Amino acid sequence: xxxxxxxxxxxxxxxDTLLMLGLAQLVERVQRDLYGLTAVTLxxxxxxxxxxxxxxxxxxxxxxxxxxxxxQPVKGAKTDVSGIPLDTDFxxxxxxxxxRSRYREWMRLPASEKQKLSExxxxxxAFDPRTQNGVILTxxxxxxxxxxxxxxxxxxxxxxxxxxxAILEAFDADQTTGSNVAQTIAQLFKKRSGxxxxxxxxxxxxxxPTSVQGVSRSKADSNQLGSSQTEEWVILWLIAAGLLEFGVxxxxxxxxxxxxxxxxxxEPKEISLFEYSKALKALxxxxxxxxxxxxxxxxxxxxxxxCQTLLGVHPATxxxxxxxxRRRRGMGASLKTIVGGFSGTxxxxxxxxxxxxxxxxxxxxxxxxxxxxxxxxEYQDLLLEHLSVLRSLSADEGHSELLAAYRDxxxxxxxxxxxxxxxxxxxxxxxxTKQFASRKAKYRPRLFSQEGLNIMTESIKKDLKLITxxxxxxxIARAINSSTxxxxxIKDRDGKEQTLEWERVYGLxxxxxNCAASKTEFTAELMAFLARYxxxxxxxxxxxxEVKRIWTRKEDLDQVIALxxxxxxxxxxxxxxxxxFARWRKPLQDEPQDAPVDTAENAQESDELTSENxx
Numbered sequence: 001x002x003x004x005x006x007x008x009x010x011x012x013x014x015x016d017t018l019l020m021l022g023l024a025q026l027v028e029r030v031q032r033d034l035y036g037l038t039a040v041t042l043x044x045x046x047x048x049x050x051x052x053x054x055x056x057x058x059x060x061x062x063x064x065x066x067x068x069x070x071x072q073p074v075k076g077a078k079t080d081v082s083g084i085p086l087d088t089d090f091x092x093x094x095x096x097x098x099x100r101s102r103y104r105e106w107m108r109l110p111a112s113e114k115q116k117l118s119e120x121x122x123x124x125x126a127f128d129p130r131t132q133n134g135v136i137l138t139x140x141x142x143x144x145x146x147x148x149x150x151x152x153x154x155x156x157x158x159x160x161x162x163x164x165x166a167i168l169e170a171f172d173a174d175q176t177t178g179s180n181v182a183q184t185i186a187q188l189f190k191k192r193s194g195x196x197x198x199x200x201x202x203x204x205x206x207x208x209p210t211s212v213q214g215v216s217r218s219k220a221d222s223n224q225l226g227s228s229q230t231e232e233w234v235i236l237w238l239i240a241a242g243l244l245e246f247g248v249x250x251x252x253x254x255x256x257x258x259x260x261x262x263x264x265x266x267e268p269k270e271i272s273l274f275e276y277s278k279a280l281k282a283l284x285x286x287x288x289x290x291x292x293x294x295x296x297x298x299x300x301x302x303x304x305x306x307c308q309t310l311l312g313v314h315p316a317t318x319x320x321x322x323x324x325x326r327r328r329r330g331m332g333a334s335l336k337t338i339v340g341g342f343s344g345t346x347x348x349x350x351x352x353x354x355x356x357x358x359x360x361x362x363x364x365x366x367x368x369x370x371x372x373x374x375x376x377x378e379y380q381d382l383l384l385e386h387l388s389v390l391r392s393l394s395a396d397e398g399h400s401e402l403l404a405a406y407r408d409x410x411x412x413x414x415x416x417x418x419x420x421x422x423x424x425x426x427x428x429x430x431x432x433t434k435q436f437a438s439r440k441a442k443y444r445p446r447l448f449s450q451e452g453l454n455i456m457t458e459s460i461k462k463d464l465k466l467i468t469x470x471x472x473x474x475x476i477a478r479a480i481n482s483s484t485x486x487x488x489x490i491k492d493r494d495g496k497e498q499t500l501e502w503e504r505v506y507g508l509x510x511x512x513x514n515c516a517a518s519k520t521e522f523t524a525e526l527m528a529f530l531a532r533y534x535x536x537x538x539x540x541x542x543x544x545x546e547v548k549r550i551w552t553r554k555e556d557l558d559q560v561i562a563l564x565x566x567x568x569x570x571x572x573x574x575x576x577x578x579x580x581f582a583r584w585r586k587p588l589q590d591e592p593q594d595a596p597v598d599t600a601e602n603a604q605e606s607d608e609l610t611s612e613n614x615x
Contacts, residue, residue: 002059005051005171008181013359014265014343015208018242020049021265023171024273025241026070027053030062030164042268042276044340049268051171063165063192067157071241073147076138084151091244093134099127104288129284132249136261140347140354142206146244149237152198162192167234182232200230206263207231207239209345209356246280248342252291252298253395259291261354262298264344264362266306271338275313279339282309294395295346296403299362300410301390302342307368308383310335311376319372332371335364341411362407366414367459382455386410388446389428402427417460422513422574429509429581433484437504447485447583457575467567467575472559475552476526479533480580482549484508501545502536505529509577516573519564526576530557 007023009016024040031037031054039054075081075090103123106114114122128134137143156163166188170181186197208231248266251259268276287309289301311317316332341363348357370376390406393399405427409420432445457464467473487504508529515521530552540547563572 002168002172003053003056007049013209017265018239021242021246022238040273043270059165059168063161065161067160071244073150074134074137074143079143091134096128096131100131125285129281133244133247136249142204145204146240149240159193182235185234198233201233201236203229203231209359250291252295261347264342267340269340279309296407300407304387316370332369334366334369336366363411382452385452392446425578426509426513449583472556475556477579478550479552501540516570519569522573
């Protein structure tokens with residue numbers, strides 16, 4: 001009797017995850033056919049995966065099941081299907097790609113254009129979420145390998161039950177030993193059927209990224225190429241099922257008119273197969289990341305959009321009240337307790353073929369830790385804010401370094417999150433200052449809001465509120481804000497240009513950031529800024545002008561210096577930069593009520609850069 005399956009991690013890349021997912025898909029179908037149950041829980045035990053089933057499955061019962069297709073064969077425009085039965089139900093990548101392109105074109109329309117369309121003209125996401133997984137198989141010419149795996153199973157139709165029983169016995173957690181699982185399956189299958197499994201198949205790159213042009217890395221490094229690398233048929237059969245059903249594949253722009261492929265598998269920590277499938281479907285079908293703006297943006301957008309989806313199945317969705325005794329946000333379960341992140345492979349174009357450029361992994365933001373439904377809504381708003389910032393950047397516009405820095409922040413461990421965010425924020429602060437000042441800028445930059453920064457910093461580190469809610473810190477941050485973002489020529493709430501009486505200060509974020517390691521140097525640079533700021537206020541006042549920005553006080557500087565005695569200088573300095581270049585929705589208590597905050601271009605959600613740049 002089998003209720004827990006044990007899946008060893010053999011490869012150290014996404015092949016391990018895809019193998020486990022292929023097996024999970026198989027046992028879900030077996031459970032449904034035998035008992036009408038589908039519950040399967042995916043658990044990562046570090047050295048191996050575990051599959052918890054809804055009910056004990058007897059191998060003898062599984063052996064009596066009729067043949068079923070674990071996955072469909074794939075057919076593209078140039079796929080050779082001559083050896084496959086005529087009545088086969090193919091996964092038609094051409095048809096699904098057309099449906100997907102139609103929906104994505106509609107998604108890229110501005111909101112004003114979408115409103116003009118009738119309900120009948122607004123397309124539903126009718127395309128299959130597996131579309132790009134099928135397309136990469138045809139693009140890399142691995143459709144024939146995929147289809148050969150399917151055909152081999154089809155030819156085992158009369159002994160398919162014996163194969164199911166052998167797989168269940170071999171992966172049974174109580175029976176699994178250190179021996180090769182594939183060999184165990186082959187032995188058990190032969191014992192039941194008297195036949196041998198199909199011969200080992202070609203381990204092509206899309207199934208096993210450790211293969212280089214069909215040759216193992218160890219062989220390629222030694223120049224002893226010999227024959228192509230092969231792998232046991234049953235292992236590749238399960239990996240192929242996992243890839244087609246659960247992979248996330250996309251073409252990503254790397255240069256003008258040049259696109260590579262990026263394929264990732266979502267690594268579960270502890271989640272049901274149903275919720276896992278539901279979250280992936282929502283990401284790939286209704287909220288897909290765009291590959292038209294560079295690799296770093298694709299990665300970051302995928303992580304953000306998946307976090308949006310994953311929050312919908314977070315346990316805190318069932319909690320509507322504030323937990324007793326909870327004093328701060330961010331004490332709930334991290335998204336990383338549900339899903340660990342993404343493991344993937346980048347395939348670069350080499351003319352008519354694709355090679356493995358890198359094997360990589362992407363983490364999820366560990367600071368998203370909701371405790372109840374209200375906090376989930378707060379985090380959803382924060383993710384929209386981050387997407388708005390991200391969508392204002394594109395590799396085509398020279399933002400590659402900013403995008404890479406943002407991705408590093410987003411996918412970093414909780415211990416390094418603040419440092420990575422500060423590294424991005426300093427560069428981004430100078431970028432937005434220049435963009436606001438430039439009348440030739442194509443797109444208005446987007447800012448993180450003060451409220452969004454509060455949510456994020458409070459979730460990362462509990463005592464940061466002592467800094468960010470300090471009155472002196474807030475007033476000096478507003479002074480920085482008025483000297484950089486809301487200075488010179490801006491747009492008012494009606495979208496009209498307005499020239500303010502004070503000039504914009506450039507390079508302030510870099511200057512303050514460069515001094516962040518030294519309390520003495522940072523204090524001196526901050527005092528120099530405040531002196532210039534106050535002189536400009538006095539100059540305006542002496543000319544009879546109404547000063548429509550905050551006046552700083554000696555007490556403000558004293559309070560910030562006190563914070564420098566209590567906290568590391570780099571922490572206070574970088575937080576001051578982040579809040580100084582944030583979006584503030586309303587003036588402070590003693591600030592002029594008509595002070596320029598929350599300009600029209602920052603209050604609105606940004607659109608994609610241009611539809612022409614989207615892949």
